[in-house]
Amino acid sequence: MHGEELMYYLATISDEVRIPPNRFNEKLEDVAFDSLRSMYEGVVIKGLGLIVAILGVKVSPVGKIVPGDGATYHKAKFEALVYAPIEGEVVEGEVVEVVDFGAFVRIGPIDGLVHISQVADDYISFDKKKGELLCKQARRKLSRGDSVRARIVTVSMSGMRLNEIKVGLTMRQPFLGKIDWIIEDLKKEKAPTKVKEK
Numbered sequence: 001m002h003g004e005e006l007m008y009y010l011a012t013i014s015d016e017v018r019i020p021p022n023r024f025n026e027k028l029e030d031v032a033f034d035s036l037r038s039m040y041e042g043v044v045i046k047g048l049g050l051i052v053a054i055l056g057v058k059v060s061p062v063g064k065i066v067p068g069d070g071a072t073y074h075k076a077k078f079e080a081l082v083y084a085p086i087e088g089e090v091v092e093g094e095v096v097e098v099v100d101f102g103a104f105v106r107i108g109p110i111d112g113l114v115h116i117s118q119v120a121d122d123y124i125s126f127d128k129k130k131g132e133l134l135c136k137q138a139r140r141k142l143s144r145g146d147s148v149r150a151r152i153v154t155v156s157m158s159g160m161r162l163n164e165i166k167v168g169l170t171m172r173q174p175f176l177g178k179i180d181w182i183i184e185d186l187k188k189e190k191a192p193t194k195v196k197e198k
Contacts, residue, residue: 007083007084007085007086007089007091007108008052008081008082008083008108009081009082009084010055010079010080010081010082011048011079011080011082012077012078012079012080013040013077013078013079013080014075014076014077015036015039015075015076015078016073016074016075016076017032017035017036017059017073017074017075017076018035018071018072018073019031019032019035019063019071019072019073019074020070020071021070021071024072028059028061028074029057029058029059032057032059032074032076032078033054033057033078036054036057036076036078037053037054040054040080041053041054042161042162043160043161044157044159044160044161044162044164044165045082046157048082048084049082049083049084049085049157050082050083050084050109050110050157050162050165051080051081051082052080052081052082052083052108052109053080053081054078054079054080055078055079055080055081056078056079057076057077057078058076058077058078059074059075059076060074060075060076061074062074083108083109083110085107085108085110085112085152085155085165085167086152086155087152087153087154087155088151088152088153089151089152090149090150090151090152090176091105091107091108091112091149091150091151091152091169092107092147092148092149092150092179093105093106093107093108093112093147093148093150094106094145094146094147094148095142095143095144095145095146095147095148096111096144097111097144098126098131098132098133098142098143098144099126100116100126100128101115101116102114102115102116102118102119102133103119103133103142103148105148105150105169107150107167107169109162110162110165110167111167112150112152112167112168112169113166113167113168113169114148114150114169114170114171115168116133118153118168118169118170118171118172119133119135119142119171119172119177120135120138120140120171120172120177120181121172122135122136122137122138122140123135123136123137124136127141130143131143131144138181140178140181142178146178146179146180147178147179148171148176148177148178148179149171149175149176149177149179149182150169150170150171150176150177151169151170151171151173151176152167152168152169153168153169153170154166154167154168155167155168
């Protein structure tokens with residue numbers, strides 16, 4: 001990442017790719033591309049992040065043969081679009097599910113969790129019938145489909161698969177939360193204050 005902190009970035013990766021005999025009559029780059037996509041897309045690589053997409057492949061035309069395997073193995077270099085959530089980063093996403101313990105927000109290719117304690121500086125309750133989180137004092141609600149802005153507070157990439165990435169979010173800071181709430185708060189802040197005359 002070269003010292004920059006970006007959620008999405010391009011990485012160049014080198015590997016060896018297997019070309020099966022039943023695809024020898026196809027273009028080498030196309031077969032390698034398909035193989036690398038199935039091997040890498042949706043996989044978490046420690047130190048890199050989640051491989052979202054393989055973008056371009058260069059394959060050595062000279063391969064090697066392994067005894068007992070009819071395939072050829074070729075050195076390949078490819079570019080990958082990588083997603084790596086970063087603690088402290090502000091993200092925007094859509095609420096995809098509301099449960100009794102919080103809300104799941106789609107950020108990029110993953111869903112992060114805003115725990116009920118991190119929704120707002122308010123008493124929050126869950127309305128099971130409507131599938132909403134309700135703020136008692138502010139009388140605000142958070143529902144599926146709402147657009148929100150949140151800050152990433154925890155990232156765990158413990159496994160090798162997309163569903164093993166866990167991201168914790170907070171909306172309990174100024175200018176975070178449901179986008180409609182932020183707009184309302186900004187309007188209140190800009191409203192002229194009346195000065196009492198003596």
